[in-house]
Amino acid sequence: MCDLCDRYADCIPTATPEQLDAVLATATTAVAAGDLEAMDGDRALDARIPGSPLPRSRPITARWVCSACSRVFMLELNACHVAGDGWRPLFGN
Numbered sequence: 001m002c003d004l005c006d007r008y009a010d011c012i013p014t015a016t017p018e019q020l021d022a023v024l025a026t027a028t029t030a031v032a033a034g035d036l037e038a039m040d041g042d043r044a045l046d047a048r049i050p051g052s053p054l055p056r057s058r059p060i061t062a063r064w065v066c067s068a069c070s071r072v073f074m075l076e077l078n079a080c081h082v083a084g085d086g087w088r089p090l091f092g093n
Helices: 017-033 043-047
Strands: 036-040 060-066 072-077 086-090
Touching (some): 017 036, 017 072
Antiparallel strands (some): 060 072
């Protein structure tokens, strides 16, 4: 955990297309700024048109890592996770 990635450490639900668009825009901006690096992604997110319905056919996971401290951030959709769909930092990594 560091000052660079603390701004991305809020848990953000993605229950609507607008919420997902905002999270993906933040992640894209963070990667462009060099704050985060994409670890992996999902073709369903890459192919999704902003504003379109959330992909629901299968679980989707994408992860990013802080370029300074290696803290991992994850976006999960349809994962049946107790915390629900959304963006969250992973603790203990």
